[in-house]
Amino acid sequence: xxxxxxxxxxxxxxxxxxxxxxxxxxxxxxxxxxxxxxxxxxxxxxxxxxxxxxxxxxxxxxxxxxxxxxxxxxxxxxxxxxxxxxxxxxxxxxxxxxxxxxxxxxxxxxxxxxxxxxxxxxxxxxxxxxxxxxxxxxxxxxxxxxxxxxxxxxxxxxxxxxxxxxxxxxxxxxxxxxxxxxxxxxxxxxxxxxxxxxxxxxxxxxxxxxxxxxxxxxxxxxxxxxxxxxxxxxxxxxxxxxxxxxxxxxxxxxxxxxxxxxxxxxxxxxxxxxxxxxxxxxxxxxxxxxxxxxxxxxxxxxxxxxxxxxxxxxxxxxxxxxxxxxxxxxxxxxxxxxxxxxxxxxxxxxxxxxxxxxxxxxxxxxxxxxxxxxxxxxxxxxxxxxxxxxxxxxxxxxxxxxxxxxxxxxxxxxxxxxxxxxxxxxxxx
Amino acid sequence: xxxxxxxxxxxxxxxxxxxxxxxxxxxxxxxxxxxxxxxxxxxxxxxxxxxxxxxxxxxxxxxxxxxxxxxxxxxxxxxxxxxxxxxxxxxxxxxxxxxxxxxxxxxxxxxxxxxxxxxxxxxxxxxxxxxxxxxxxxxxxxxxxxxxxxxxxxxxxxxxxxxxxxxxxxxxxxxxxxxxxxxxxxxxxxxxxxxxxxxxxxxxxxxxxxxxxxxxxxxxxxxxxxxxxxxxxxxxxxxxxxxx
Numbered sequence: 001x002x003x004x005x006x007x008x009x010x011x012x013x014x015x016x017x018x019x020x021x022x023x024x025x026x027x028x029x030x031x032x033x034x035x036x037x038x039x040x041x042x043x044x045x046x047x048x049x050x051x052x053x054x055x056x057x058x059x060x061x062x063x064x065x066x067x068x069x070x071x072x073x074x075x076x077x078x079x080x081x082x083x084x085x086x087x088x089x090x091x092x093x094x095x096x097x098x099x100x101x102x103x104x105x106x107x108x109x110x111x112x113x114x115x116x117x118x119x120x121x122x123x124x125x126x127x128x129x130x131x132x133x134x135x136x137x138x139x140x141x142x143x144x145x146x147x148x149x150x151x152x153x154x155x156x157x158x159x160x161x162x163x164x165x166x167x168x169x170x171x172x173x174x175x176x177x178x179x180x181x182x183x184x185x186x187x188x189x190x191x192x193x194x195x196x197x198x199x200x201x202x203x204x205x206x207x208x209x210x211x212x213x214x215x216x217x218x219x220x221x222x223x224x225x226x227x228x229x230x231x232x233x234x235x236x237x238x239x240x241x242x243x244x245x246x247x248x249x250x251x252x253x254x255x256x257x258x259x260x261x262x263x264x265x266x267x268x269x270x271x272x273x274x275x276x277x278x279x280x281x282x283x284x285x286x287x288x289x290x291x292x293x294x295x296x297x298x299x300x301x302x303x304x305x306x307x308x309x310x311x312x313x314x315x316x317x318x319x320x321x322x323x324x325x326x327x328x329x330x331x332x333x334x335x336x337x338x339x340x341x342x343x344x345x346x347x348x349x350x351x352x353x354x355x356x357x358x359x360x361x362x363x364x365x366x367x368x369x370x371x372x373x374x375x376x377x378x379x380x381x382x383x384x385x386x387x388x389x390x391x392x393x394x395x396x397x398x399x400x401x402x403x404x405x406x407x408x409x410x411x412x413x414x415x416x417x418x419x420x421x422x423x424x425x426x427x428x429x
Numbered sequence: 430x431x432x433x434x435x436x437x438x439x440x441x442x443x444x445x446x447x448x449x450x451x452x453x454x455x456x457x458x459x460x461x462x463x464x465x466x467x468x469x470x471x472x473x474x475x476x477x478x479x480x481x482x483x484x485x486x487x488x489x490x491x492x493x494x495x496x497x498x499x500x501x502x503x504x505x506x507x508x509x510x511x512x513x514x515x516x517x518x519x520x521x522x523x524x525x526x527x528x529x530x531x532x533x534x535x536x537x538x539x540x541x542x543x544x545x546x547x548x549x550x551x552x553x554x555x556x557x558x559x560x561x562x563x564x565x566x567x568x569x570x571x572x573x574x575x576x577x578x579x580x581x582x583x584x585x586x587x588x589x590x591x592x593x594x595x596x597x598x599x600x601x602x603x604x605x606x607x608x609x610x611x612x613x614x615x616x617x618x619x620x621x622x623x624x625x626x627x628x629x630x631x632x633x634x635x636x637x638x639x640x641x642x643x644x645x646x647x648x649x650x651x652x653x654x655x656x657x658x659x660x661x662x663x664x665x666x667x668x669x670x671x672x673x
Binding site: 069070071072266278279281282333334335337341342343344345346349350351353374375376377378379380385386387388389390391392393395396 | 461462463464465466467469471472473474475477478479512513514519521522523525526527528530531534
């Protein structure tokens with residue numbers, strides 16, 4: 001064997017060892033914190049308290065939002081979740097033995113929530129928000145399982161995901177998990193009240209607020225360091241504003257009562273929920289008990305707030321400003337007021353003020369454009385059973401008109417935000 | 430010196446007065462704003478963007494009038510959009526976070542609005558197409574298992590309370606699209622879905638003929654729904670949307 005061949009063989013061996021070590025590391029990172037599976041489904045006997053608790057937790061986690069398809073059987077799955085990597089289809093959570101989770105054990109259910117691994121050992125896609133659900137306690141996981149087992153079993157095979165290569169590969173998912181996922185139950189923070197810790201547990205775990213309100217990197221992972229600092233919801237043209245920034249949706253300077261009102265009723269004079277957040281209120285937070293809502297408010301109000309960004313006003317020439325003002329007078333002023341001061345009903349504000357409105361002045365104009373183009377209603381809730389709504393202007397106004405109107409609203413009455421272009425509107429249509 | 434002191438004192442007074450005026454203005458602008466009526470009409474303004482003021486859209490556009498249609502029918506449609514039996518993204522988006530109670534209120538309100546009268550319109554279609562349309566609407570085609578439209582939608586085609594809609598005063602394009610959507614399963618109603626059975630028995634030429642004839646009919650007094658008594662029972666087909 002020549003010296004050069006020896007070197008080549010040695011190099012190849014070293015590379016193979018390195019690859020094997022890398023694979024072993026990825027494999028180990030994927031099973032860390034996993035407990036041995038024990039017990040079978042039949043052995044699990046739920047208490048009535050567990051079932052009742054699980055029903056409530058399923059609302060707090062909003063399981064049905066993804067696992068119940070529009071018009072489909074409750075929790076039987078089939079709903080497609082569009083991601084930049086393809087569509088992930090939610091699975092059947094009913095206790096059907098063959099197509100649902102009827103043959104699962106509590107340990108397997110816990111492993112899915114806590115470790116992101118299915119009963120058959122497959123790694124789960126993080127469209128199922130186990131990076132958040134991993135913070136749920138074992139007791140709550142068992143209660144959820146207990147409740148799910150009382151639901152009507154539906155025979156409906158899971159629809160295979162429609163993901164592009166290489167995202168459809170378990171190996172790629174294993175690498176993703178090694179890089180971006182670490183299991184771990186929420187540990188109460190010492191020095192904080194029980195209420196604060198309860199709120200943190202709900203917001204970070206079951207509530208999976210970070211799934212929308214945190215930015216995602218190029219691999220679709222939410223960034224821990226930027227938790228709750230705002231994120232564009234993939235493919236929906238809605239921006240989930242930062243909960244950790246007073247210029248966006250931070251509530252550090254709100255009263256607990258105002259935060260609770262927003263989560264319970266979907267509406268406060270300081271802002272209405274529309275789009276994806278309206279759904280969260282309608283299906284989930286409106287039904288949580290007052291103590292949990294107060295706990296979430298407590299935690300959210302304590303989040304460190306990013307300093308407000310320097311206001312940079314949109315560059316509006318006088319003609320565009322005049323055009324925007326004319327469109328505003330014609331289409332918006334009757335409800336939102338000539339000076340963006342909001343509309344008043346008998347009991348107070350019923351159309352939100354636009355002057356000083358944070359949503360209007362977000363860096364990303366996505367939500368404002370969405371609301372002008374498509375309109376919408378806040379959710380009906382016990383606290384706001386007959387909401388007022390916003391008409392869609394998409395059918396009647398051209399892209400250029402919506403752009404100039406939005407730019408005007410973003411830069412009138414003391415508001416200051418970058419101007420909106422017709423292309424931004426076209427993109428949102 | 431005295432002059433300067435007096436001037437300063439006066440300026441301070443003026444400034445103070447100015448500040449209090451500004452504060453009062455700010456307060457009044459925070460208090461003002463248009464007075465919004467606490468009515469359903471106000472709450473349902475967004476619907477008018479497509480369905481016309483008070484839901485009285487004319488057949489000139491694509492969107493159907495909703496004014497004066499039976500409340501049961503309107504509620505069923507709102508629920509159909511919410512539940513995925515009908516697919517129109519704007520409608521789904523508007524109703525998906527609404528309670529049954531609110532949808533009933535909305536349906537009742539539009540049902541109570543007067544349907545706009547519609548003049549006869551030049552059909553712009555050959556006579557044999559119109560004849561086919563009229564025949565299917567009035568008599569159906571028993572040989573092909575097609576009941577007459579009038580047998581359920583009323584002799585005046587103004588609908589029948591509580592849940593069968595009128596067929597007049599609607600845009601031709603809308604009618605074609607609805608029958609087509611039923612035929613392809615894009616639009617569904619509560620099972621048993623009688624209209625799906627009717628639409629699958631129709632061929633495309635039947636659909637255009639029926640829609641063309643219907644859209645050309647006048648309804649000068651406004652096609653008010655008839656009462657359920659006007660309906661011969663049993664219906665030619667079982668309909669999940671119509672209470673027995």
